[in-house]
Structure formats: C-alpha cells, structure tokens
Amino acid sequence: MGTRPLEGIRVADFGWIYAVPHATAWLGALGADVIRIETSGAPDLVRFLTGTDGSIGANRSGIFHAINSSRRSIALNLAMPEAQEIARKIIRQSDFVTENFTVGNMAKYNLAYDDLVKIKPDIIMLSGTPLGQDGPLAGSVGFGPTTQAFAGLCHITGYPDSFPCGIGGTWPDFAVGAGMVFFMLAALHYRDRTGEGQYIDLSMAEMITTMMPEAMMDFLMNGREQAAIGNRDESMAPHGVFPAAGDDKWIAIAIAADDEFSKLCEALGAPSMGSDPKFARLFSRLANVEELEREIAARTRVHPRDELVAKLRARGLAAGPVYSTPELMEDPVFSRSSMLVKLKHSEVGERVVPGLPVNFGAIDLEYRGAPMFGEHTDEVLTELLGYSAAEIARLKEAKVLI
Amino acid sequence: MARFEPFQEPPRALEGLKVVELPCLDTMPFLAASMAAKSFADFGAEVVKVEPPRTGSQERALGPFRDEMPDPETGGLHLYLNTNKLGVTIGLENRRGRDLALELLAPAAIVFNPNRPELNEKLGIDWRTLTARFPKLIVVSITFFGAESAYRNLRGGDLVATHMSGVGYETPWHQVTDPSNQPPLKLGGRQSDYLTGYTAAAAAMCALYSRKTNGAGQHVDVGQWLSMISMIRPNIGCYSHEAPDSPSFQRLSTRRKMAAQWVYPCKDGWVSFNAGTDRFWRGAKKAMGNPEWMDSELFDTIMGRTAHIDAIEAGVIDWLSTQTRTEAFEKAQAEHVPCFPVYSPAEVAGNGQYKARKFFIDLEHPAAREVRMPGAPCKFARTPWRIVRGAPMLGEHNQKILGERIGRSDAELAGLAAAGII
Numbered sequence: 001m002g003t004r005p006l007e008g009i010r011v012a013d014f015g016w017i018y019a020v021p022h023a024t025a026w027l028g029a030l031g032a033d034v035i036r037i038e039t040s041g042a043p044d045l046v047r048f049l050t051g052t053d054g055s056i057g058a059n060r061s062g063i064f065h066a067i068n069s070s071r072r073s074i075a076l077n078l079a080m081p082e083a084q085e086i087a088r089k090i091i092r093q094s095d096f097v098t099e100n101f102t103v104g105n106m107a108k109y110n111l112a113y114d115d116l117v118k119i120k121p122d123i124i125m126l127s128g129t130p131l132g133q134d135g136p137l138a139g140s141v142g143f144g145p146t147t148q149a150f151a152g153l154c155h156i157t158g159y160p161d162s163f164p165c166g167i168g169g170t171w172p173d174f175a176v177g178a179g180m181v182f183f184m185l186a187a188l189h190y191r192d193r194t195g196e197g198q199y200i201d202l203s204m205a206e207m208i209t210t211m212m213p214e215a216m217m218d219f220l221m222n223g224r225e226q227a228a229i230g231n232r233d234e235s236m237a238p239h240g241v242f243p244a245a246g247d248d249k250w251i252a253i254a255i256a257a258d259d260e261f262s263k264l265c266e267a268l269g270a271p272s273m274g275s276d277p278k279f280a281r282l283f284s285r286l287a288n289v290e291e292l293e294r295e296i297a298a299r300t301r302v303h304p305r306d307e308l309v310a311k312l313r314a315r316g317l318a319a320g321p322v323y324s325t326p327e328l329m330e331d332p333v334f335s336r337s338s339m340l341v342k343l344k345h346s347e348v349g350e351r352v353v354p355g356l357p358v359n360f361g362a363i364d365l366e367y368r369g370a371p372m373f374g375e376h377t378d379e380v381l382t383e384l385l386g387y388s389a390a391e392i393a394r395l396k397e398a399k400v401l402i
Numbered sequence: 403m404a405r406f407e408p409f410q411e412p413p414r415a416l417e418g419l420k421v422v423e424l425p426c427l428d429t430m431p432f433l434a435a436s437m438a439a440k441s442f443a444d445f446g447a448e449v450v451k452v453e454p455p456r457t458g459s460q461e462r463a464l465g466p467f468r469d470e471m472p473d474p475e476t477g478g479l480h481l482y483l484n485t486n487k488l489g490v491t492i493g494l495e496n497r498r499g500r501d502l503a504l505e506l507l508a509p510a511a512i513v514f515n516p517n518r519p520e521l522n523e524k525l526g527i528d529w530r531t532l533t534a535r536f537p538k539l540i541v542v543s544i545t546f547f548g549a550e551s552a553y554r555n556l557r558g559g560d561l562v563a564t565h566m567s568g569v570g571y572e573t574p575w576h577q578v579t580d581p582s583n584q585p586p587l588k589l590g591g592r593q594s595d596y597l598t599g600y601t602a603a604a605a606a607m608c609a610l611y612s613r614k615t616n617g618a619g620q621h622v623d624v625g626q627w628l629s630m631i632s633m634i635r636p637n638i639g640c641y642s643h644e645a646p647d648s649p650s651f652q653r654l655s656t657r658r659k660m661a662a663q664w665v666y667p668c669k670d671g672w673v674s675f676n677a678g679t680d681r682f683w684r685g686a687k688k689a690m691g692n693p694e695w696m697d698s699e700l701f702d703t704i705m706g707r708t709a710h711i712d713a714i715e716a717g718v719i720d721w722l723s724t725q726t727r728t729e730a731f732e733k734a735q736a737e738h739v740p741c742f743p744v745y746s747p748a749e750v751a752g753n754g755q756y757k758a759r760k761f762f763i764d765l766e767h768p769a770a771r772e773v774r775m776p777g778a779p780c781k782f783a784r785t786p787w788r789i790v791r792g793a794p795m796l797g798e799h800n801q802k803i804l805g806e807r808i809g810r811s812d813a814e815l816a817g818l819a820a821a822g823i824i
Contacts, residue, residue, distance in 0.1 A: 005611035022635070030608055045679055048704075049636075050650040052643040066639025102738075130742075132781070135758035142674075142740040145575070145664045149674035150742035152750040154665055156590030158574065164672050164744045166664030167589055168572030169633035175593075178632070179600045183780050185607035186445050190415040190785050192614070202780035206761050209750055210779045211596040217478025218466035219747040220762070220774045226747060231561060231588050235431065235464055239561055241570070241585040248581055248657065252565035256429040318430055318546075318557040320566040322586045325637040325655035326646050328568045333552045339628055340638070352642040357632035358605040359550065361533070362620035363612050 002364035004031030009188070012037060012091045013071065014099035014106070016044040018170060019128050019144060019204070021067045022177030023184065024098055028070025029356055029365045035094075035380055036071045037087055038373060039078045040402045042101070047373065052348045059347040059372040066353045068370035069343060074381070075374030075402040078109045082400045087111060089385050092120050095191075096184060100128035103138045113199045122197035124187045126180060132203030144173035144204055151208035156215045158228030165228070172208050178357075179207055237285035238264075241322055242297045244305035250322035251305050253296070253312065258282060263315040267308075268299040343369035377401055414446025415785040419610075421449045422506050423487070424494070424527070425459045426516040430559040433461055433592055434626060435516035435544045436483040437599025438606065442512070443486035444778070444787050450506055450803055451484060451794065455491040455822055458796045459484075468770065474796060475769035481793045482775045485765075489794025490803050491824050494525050499823045503527070505808045507536055511613070512606050516544040520555045529621040539619040540609040544602050548625030558626060560595050564588040567630035568637060572655060576663040586657065594630050600779075601629040653708070662711055665744055668722035672744035673730045675718060678704065685737035690721045767792035800824055 009032040013024045021036075021044075028034040038044065043058070046067065052060040074090075076083040087109070091097055097116060099106055106112045106127070113125045127133060130142035131150070145166060148154055153172070154164040183200055191197050209216060215226040233239040233254070238261075241250045255261050258281055265274035273279055273295060278288050285292050300308060305321050312319035321327070328334055341355040346369070355367055381387040381401075395401045423439035426432045436451075436459065443449040453459045461483050462474035474480070490506075493499040504527075507513055515527065522528035522543075529541045529549060543549035546558030564570040570586040578584045602624040609622045631638075637655050644651045653661040665674050677686035680703075687696045695717050701707050707714055722730055727743035734741030745753065751774075756762060763777040770792075778787035804810050804824065818824040 003612040003615045005608060005615055007615075018636075026604065026608070030611065050640045050644060050654070054644070054648065060643075062639040062641070062643025063636040064639070065643065066635045130740075131755050132759050135755045137755040140735050140742070141738050142742060143676060146674035146676050146740040146742055149665055149672070149744040150750075150753075152745050152747050153590060153593075154672070154674065154744045155746045157587070158590075159584065159587065163574075163577065163667070164665055165573060165577060165587065166575035166674070167569070168575050169567075169569040170636060171569070171589065171593075171633060174633045174635060175597045175600060178597070178604050178629075179779060181604035182441060182600060182607050183782075185604070185611060186415040187782065187785070189419075189607070189610070190413070193418075194413075196784055198782055198784035200780055200782055203759065203761075206756070206759070206776075207779045209756075209761070210776045211593055211600075212591050212747070213479055213482040213776065214466065214591040215747040216751065216776050217482055219751055221466060221468045221478050222470070223748075224466070226590075228590060231585065233561070241561075241565060241587075243582075243585070250565070250585055252562050252570070254430065254559050254561045256431070256559075260429070313556055316557065318559050318562050320558065320562040322565040322571055323568050324571045324657075325568045325634060325641055328566070328631065328634075329638070329641055331566075333547075334631065337551075337628065339631065348643065352638070354632065354635040354638045356605075357601060357625075357628040359548070359623040360605070360609060360612070360620060361622070362618060363608065 002360070002362045004364055004366060006030040006032035010094040011035065011096040011098060012087070012094040014097070014101065016042070016100065017046055017143065018067060018173035019176040019180065020098050020100040022174050023180035024071060025067060025069050026181040026356060029367055030363065031366050034071035035090055036068065036073045036371065037090070038073055038075045040075065041077065041079050062351070065345055065351060065370040069353060070366060070368045071371060072376035072380060073371035073374055074377040077399055077402055080400050082395065082398070084110050086381070086385065088119055090380070091116055091123065093384065094120070095124060095188065097123055097125040102141050103129055103133055122191055122195055124184065124191060124197045124200070126184055126200040126202065128176065128180065128202045128204060130203070131205050133201045144176060145170050147204045148172055148208055151205040152212055152215065153208055156212065156226055156228055159230045160228065162228065172204065176204050176207055232289065237282065237289050238292055238296050240293055242300040244300055244303055244308060246304070249305045251300060251308055252320050252322055254318040256318065260317055261285065264312065264317060267311050267315055268296065270299055341367050343367055345369040346372050346375060374402055413785050414788060415782060416442055416445045416447040419447040420510045421447045422510045422513045423449055423451045424503070424513065424515045424517070425453050427454070427494070427521060428518065428557065430557055431460050431464055431592070432516055432559060433479070433483060433595040434598035434602060435514040436461055437596045438514050438544065438602035439487065440483050440485060441600065441603040444789065446785070449487045451487040451489050452492050452503055452506070453489060453796060455493050455824055481767060481770055481773050484793035485789050486791050487794055488799040488803060489797065490800050491797040493823045494527065496823045498818065500526055502804060504535070506803070507532065507539055510539060511610065512540045512542060514542045514544055514602060518545055518555050519549050533619060533621050537619055538613065538617060540606060540613065540622060541619065542602055542606050542622045542624060544598060544624050546625065547627045549623045551625060560592045561588055563594045563626040563630045566627055568634045568655065569630055571657060576659050576661050578657050578659060581657055594626055598624065598626045598629040661708060662715065666719055666722050668725050668727055668730050670726045673722065673727050673741055674744065675734065675741045677739055680704065682739050683707065685739040686734065689733040689737040689739055693717065693721070763789060765789050765792050769795060797824065
C-alpha cells in the first residue's frame with residue numbers, strides 16, 4: 001500500500017500555459033488539493049490550442065488535458081473585488097500559491113506576496129516569469145520557447161555554421177515545471193521545520209542558463225564563445241544522426257570509446273574502418289569527423305532503421321531510432337509504460353494522457369482527468385468556503401463567478 | 403546601547419538532509435545524478451559525492467578546461483556541478499570499497515545511483531539490495547531508460563534520449579527546408595542530462611514527503627528517456643484527442659515547415675518572436691507600425707493566421723530586416739509581444755538583467771583560483787541558494803567522512819589507499 005504524501009496540502013494555483021500547470025500536476029498526483037483559479041480576463045490559451053475529434057472548445061483541448069490532470073477548477077472574474085476576496089479565502093486555507101503571470105499582474109488583483117502574507121503568514125508563493133521579478137527587464141512578456149533565446153540556448157543549438165534554432169517540445173516549459181516541484185517541496189520542507197513560508201522568484205531564463213554549463217563555463221573561464229555543433233559532441237565521435245533506408249528515417253548513434261567504434265564498424269560490415277588510422281582513436285575520429293560521418297552515413301542508409309538499431313544494441317552500443325510522436329506512441333515499451341494513463345474527462349470522456357515521468361515504489365499516484373473551465377466552482381465555494389446556494393447564485397448573477 | 407548582533411548567514415532550506423551521490427561508471431557521459439545532487443547541495447543538504455579513485459567522476463574528464471589544459475581539478479563542469487559537495491573516493495568494483503559505500507548509506511536519506519541495473523546487480527548495489535538493507539533510505543535510480551523498463555540495460559545518453567523522445571524530431575522548430583540534409587537535431591550542451599537531474603531532484607523530494615508520512619524509504623525510478631518524453635506531453639495529449647493526420651496534430655509533430663517558428667533573422671542577428679494569440683497579433687501590428695498587409699481579414703483569427711503562416715512570416719522577416727535585435731525587442735515588448743534577442747553565451751554573461759539579479763556568482767577554489775559560474779536556478783527569499791564550499795578536490799574529504807564519520811583508522815585508510823580502493 002503506497003502513500004499519498006501531500007494529502008492535506010492545498011495549492012491555490014493561478015498558473016497557466018505550461019510550466020506551472022505541469023508543476024502542480026505533480027503535486028496533485030501526490031495527493032495535494034490543487035485548486036486552479038481561472039479567470040475570464042486571462043483565459044488559458046492552451047484551452048483553445050487544439051481540440052477533440054476536430055472541434056475546438058474550452059473543454060476540448062487535448063493539450064490542456066495532457067497538462068492539467070489532478071486538480072479542481074474554479075472560474076472567477078478576478079478584476080472584481082468580491083472575486084479577489086474569494087481567492088483570498090482559498091489562500092487562507094492553502095499552503096502554496098503558484099502563478100506565472102507577467103510581473104505585476106497578481107498585484108493588480110491585490111494578490112501579491114505582500115498582500116498574501118498578511119492573511120496567511122506562512123504561505124509559500126512561487127512566481128515564474130521569463131526574466132524574474134526585478135531588474136531592468138523584469139516586465140518582459142514571453143513563453144518558454146521565446147525566452148530560451150535570451151538565455152543563450154538557441155545560440156548553441158543548430159547545425160554547424162548555420163542559423164540559431166528554436167527547440168521542439170516547447171522547451172523549456174516542462175523542464176522548468178519539474179524544477180518547480182523540487183523548489184516548492186524544498187520550501188515546504190523548510191516550513192515543516194521552522195513554520196516559516198517564503199516567496200520563490202523563478203526566472204525561466206536563469207534556470208535555462210543553469211542547464212548550459214558547457215558553453216557558459218567555456219566563456220567564463222576562457223572567453224571562448226561556443227557555437228552550435230549539430231548533433232556532435234566534443235568528447236565522442238561518431239555522435240550523430242545518420243540516415244536509414246526509407247524516407248526521412250534516421251538513427252542516432254553515440255560512440256564513447258574506441259572499442260565501441262570497432263564494434264560499430266563490424267556491425268556496419270566495414271571492420272577495416274575500425275583499424276584505419278584515420279578513425280581508430282578518438283582524437284583521430286574527432287579530427288576527421290566530417291569524413292567519418294560520410295563513411296558511416298554511406299553504410300547506415302542501406303539498413304532499415306529498426307533492424308540496424310537492434311544490431312547495434314545487441315553489441316552494447318548506444319543507438320536508438322529517431323522517433324516522431326506517432327512512432328514513439330507505437331514503441332513497444334513506451335506504449336505499455338505506466339507514464340501513459342487513461343483518464344476520464346467530463347466532456348470528452350476517457351483519453352490517454354501523460355502522467356509523471358517517474359515511478360515510485362511506494363506512492364499511490366492520484367490521477368484525475370483535467371477539469372472543465374470552472375467545473376468545481378460550486379463545489380469549492382460550498383464545501384471549502386461554506387457559501388450557500390443563494391450566495392453562489394447571487395455571485396453568478398453579479399458575474400463574480402463565471 | 404544597541405546590542406551587537408553578529409552577522410548570520412541566512413538559513414538553508416535543506417539543512418540537515420544527508421544525500422549520497424554514486425558515480426556513473428559507464429563510458430557514456432551521464433551527468434544527471436551530478437545535477438540532481440547539486441540541487442540538493444546548493445539548497446543546504448549535505449551531499450557526499452563518491453568518485454572512482456584516481457580518475458574521479460566523469461565530469462572531471464570533460465571540458466571545458468581552463469586554457470584548454472585538461473586537469474581533473476579545474477574543469478568547468480566539475481567546478482560547476484560539484485559545488486557544496488563533500489568528495490570521497492571509493493572503488494565500488496572492490497568488495498571492501500563497496501562495503502565502505504554501504505556504510506555511507508546508513509545515515510543517508512537519499513542516494514542517487516546513475517548506473518544501469520545489470521552493473522548495479524554485479525556490484526551488489528541494485529535498488530532491491532539497497533532498499534532491503536536500508537528500509538528508510540530513498541534509493542533513486544537514474545538510468546538511461548528506467549530501472550524496471552524492458553530497455554533497462556540498453557545504453558543511451560543525451561543524444562539517444564533526445565532523439566527517441568520526439569524532441570529531436572521537431573528540432574529545429576519549423577525551420578527545416580531541406581529535410582535530407584537537415585537531420586533531426588539535439589539541443590546544445592547536455593540538456594537531457596540536466597533535465598533528468600532536475601526531474602530526479604523533484605522525484606526524490608516527493609519520496610521524502612512519502613517518508614514523512616510513514617518513515618519508510620522506497621525505490622524511485624527516474625529515466626532519461628521518460629524525462630525527455632515528458633517534454634512533448636502536448637503532443638501526447640493531442641495524439642489521443644485528434645486524428646494523427648489532423649491539421650493540429652500535424653503542426654505539433656512535424657519536420658516540415660507548417661507553423662510559426664520561434665526565431666527569426668533581423669538586422670544584426672536573430673530574435674525570438676511570437677504573435678500567435680489575438681492579443682499578441684494586435685500588439686505586433688502596433689509594434690510594426692500598422693503596416694497595411696496586416697489588415698487583411700485572412701489574418702483575423704488564429705486559424706487564419708496559421709493557414710497563412712508563410713505570408714505572415716514573410717512580413718515579419720521583412721520588418722525585422724530593418725530592426726536591430728534591441729530595437730525589435732524594445733518595440734515588441736512595449737506592446738506586450740513575446741520577443742527576445744538571441745544571445746550568445748558571452749552576451750548572457752554580460753547581460754544587464756542577469757547582472758542586476760546577481761545571477762552569476764564568484765567563488766574561490768584552491769586549484770582553480772577565482773571562478774565565475776551560473777548561480778541560483780531560482781531565488782528563495784528566506785533560504786537563499788548559496789555556495790558555502792567550492793567543488794571538492796579528488797578525495798578531499800576521505801579523512802573527514804571515511805575516517806571521522808564512519809570510523810576507519812588512519813592505518814586502515816592508508817591500507818585502503820595503498821590497495822587503490824580509496
């Protein structure tokens with residue numbers, strides 16, 4: 001029997017788009033009561049990014065459903081003081097407040113950290129922004145993928161001598177979200193010991209830069225400006241993506257040692273290449289990397305991708321297919337992975353969405369389907385805040401509740 | 403008279419927590435455990451980093467090195483990834499070494515082990531053995547594919563995880579014009595190692611909360627592949643809600659140019675720019691000086707703009723060709739449109755915003771002297787991220803940890819050193 005480690009912990013979640021909702025999905029899966037406070041003034045655009053079976057609607061976004069599991073949703077018009085008061089009542093009974101609006105937005109709703117400590121002194125509040133809460137550019141707006149440009153990541157991502165690249169997977173939003181889980185639980189751990197809450201100011205750009213030590217340390221120590229090197233690596237060769245038979249099929253191969261290179265050559269039917277002085281040792285492979293890659297590509301392109309992958313794996317080499325998402329979904333291991341969970345959504349029914357990317361030996365993860373917009377407004381106001389049906393009706397009439 | 407208050411360093415969030423980091427013994431560089439343990443160390447946990455004797459951990463052999471002179475004590479990755487850690491050297495392949503490491507685990511709350519299951523089993527440090535022996539210990543396996551996956555003993559790493567996850571397939575994002583000469587691309591540096599490190603840190607904290615409820619440790623299974631797949635979760639959601647050949651799914655997971663890219667050339671470099679939503683579109687119009695072409699009703703809705711993305715991007719690139727990065731950034735941001743310069747590492751290092759927030763930190767290190775490096779991944783108001791100690795010299799804390807802490811005598815330590823075990 002596993003535990004629900006965060007049972008009894010409540011999160012007043014003003015987060016939207018990707019990073020914060022991903023973080024609170026972890027907390028919800030661990031048993032926290034995540035109450036997502038949605039607003040009509042700034043509806044989450046992810047609710048309208050894609051739909052279900054060809055039709056778009058606030059409660060039909062497959063992307064929203066993939067990111068917003070295990071939470072309740074209430075819908076408030078936060079521009080109205082009465083709605084702000086409802087938010088404050090929730091926060092009085094919460095342990096965390098999370099948000100990733102542009103700097104200053106929470107203050108407009110009278111919900112800045114300074115406002116909140118007055119009503120809940122030990123609250124832990126996490127704010128995520130592109131560039132942080134202070135400094136000359138604090139007011140900047142941005143998504144994770146636009147912010148990675150500022151942080152240096154686009155500059156070092158790309159083909160050699162080519163253009164800077166945007167990155168797939170709306171990088172770095174979910175990386176930032178995973179980090180937020182660590183930061184929030186670290187703050188909770190401190191509160192457990194001391195009773196003290198605190199404010200956490202996360203700049204996405206700064207967090208991205210903490211993940212670029214190779215390039216940053218080279219500049220900071222040597223003044224050397226690293227450029228993009230494609231799929232290559234400075235300490236391995238070959239280290240790349242090579243064509244396989246068929247249209248746009250590719251195999252990734254990373255060779256970390258000289259004996260691994262001999263095995264690769266053998267598998268490719270070119271054992272003599274393994275002892276060729278041009279390639280036999282790592283330094284020579286690095287020095288002749290373009291020729292090396294041409295020689296390998298000429299031999300990989302005749303093989304069906306998955307057959308070659310199997311052949312290389314059987315020799316203990318690091319190799320894998322380059323997957324599109326549909327191919328990934330058909331991978332025999334991933335398709336049966338516990339990361340894929342089938343959850344019920346009130347409007348679109350049962351659908352497969354990604355759960356947490358990790359497995360716990362003794363935690364019962366609590367997955368619930370993403371909420372419809374304001375699905376739990378009445379429930380939260382009645383059960384948590386003690387509002388009567390008549391009061392709720394009046395608040396709806398007054399457009400405080402949506 | 404005012405009482406003298408001695409200056410006190412602020413408290414640290416994870417003070418008192420004991421963590422052990424085991425070394426990755428694969429030939430493939432895999433720095434995830436190093437990043438996970440750094441996260442704990444920099445917020446105040448006591449991290450004992452176990453390194454192989456003589457060679458040290460993987461990052462000591464990887465560049466960048468100062469003046470490109472390889473030195474295991476002064477490599478940039480070692481200096482950065484091992485801040486605040488205590489360093490001991492133990493040969494895990496040796497039985498006596500393994501037993502020493504097990505003694506280190508007895509008082510620990512968390513151990514990070516970045517090795518493949520078959521090697522762990524051979525060494526007697528697989529998670530079943532460790533959780534059985536130390537019921538309160540949180541055993542975090544950090545592997546290429548997951549400790550319990552059917553792929554568990556395959557070798558992977560940054561490149562393979564990136565491309566098997568789907569992230570590499572759609573990188574560069576909507577910029578591929580010649581697919582046969584522009585293969586799927588990995589991200590710069592070792593992004594998936596560090597992502598896996600942050601994921602493991604988060605998962606370890608979750609297990610620590612589980613332990614608070616019942617006092618029990620557990621196995622936590624963190625894999626690089628699933629950590630990377632977690633980055634394409636929108637695609638998975640779309641895939642289960644829309645047909646794979648639907649336009650919305652096609653835009654999400656494709657190598658062909660079908661939707662807005664994230665970065666564009668301008669007069670003196672590149673900028674990121676996105677005017678996808680109605681609000682950003684209106685802002686972009688103003689920022690760009692209300693050009694006539696933007697008035698077309700073809701562009702009134704997100705759907706319309708997506709369908710005519712080529713025309714829009716041509717117009718945006720045309721405007722950007724007259725703007726410097728700074729001009730485009732300032733004009734777009736003034737209208738609340740997401741736009742940032744594409745900065746190089748040097749520009750990041752000299753950036754005024756980072757400077758104002760004191761992001762980069764300087765520390766003294768006995769071998770590397772003065773070192774500057776990236777600092778806090780986020781700012782805690784009450785218990786700030788802080789460096790109290792630079793990366794350890796190889797075996798620097800053998801005496802303190804193996805001697806004083808677990809009680810090996812000087813003679814025993816000398817014997818272990820002579821045998822090459824520490």
